[in-house]
Amino acid sequence: MKKITLPLIAFIFASTIAFAGTVSAEEASKTVNEKCPIKGKDVNPKCTYDFEDQTYAFCCGDCRTKFTDDLAESLYSQIGGKAAIDAAVDLFYTKVMSDKRVNHFFENVNMKRQHSKQKSFISAALGSPVPYKGKDMRAAHANMDVTEADFNVIAGHLQATLEELKVKPDLIEKVMAVIATTKDAVLGTKKS
Ligand code: HEM
Secondary structure (H helix, E strand, O other), X not given: OHHHHHHHHHHHHHHHHHHHHHHHHHHHHHHOOOEOOOOOOEOEEEEEEEEOOEEXXXXXXXXXXXXXXXXXXXXXXXXXXXHHHHHHHHHHHHHHHOXXXXXXXXXXXXXXXXXHHHHHHHHHHOOOOOOOOOOOHHHHOOOOOOOHHHHHHHHHHHHHHXXXXXXXXXXXXXXXXXXXXXXXXHHOOOOO
């Protein structure tokens, strides 16, 4: 009994260590970018910054400082980062979906996916370093016949959401200005 148990324990112990080692190495290689996001040069793997479960690598300390300064100044950080955007988009769609003037647009839409895409789009538009990977705004709203009135209703729900979440008025104004830049694409009209 003892002869079998000991090697078995040794085997489990060794495989646990080996497995743990493999996972962390893989995770590290997944999360660290190869090119500096500021200058596009090869990175120094020791020059990194951890943000929202992602490790960003830079070619030098100056680039890391620029990245962290830009991030701190971004509207994304100023309104409260991921937690704030998640809460805002969820509340925003609750308002949109209870509004008969516009909820018919979303009748056959996978709303779980929509929440996730919108979080990603707004985050990136406000300065999150995580790129938006969805459709561009013109393609996403093509053939929907969204009118300017519809756009204003939707934008109004976003504004009301930010007010309800007690985002400072000057920040709300800046966020709404960013959203307004999507108007031509969403309506399918020419750039004004
Ligand atoms: C206010 C500015 C707006 C922004 C920033 C915005 C953003 C987005 C984003 C990120 C998506 C997902 C794209 C993808 O699938 O990859 C999307 C899809 C969609 N948007 Fe908008 N949108 C805006 C206005 C509107 C308006 C005014 C309407 C209609 C009244 C609308 C209706 C829809 C619908 C129905 C979809 C789902 C398309 C589909 O999956 O078939 N959006 N929008």
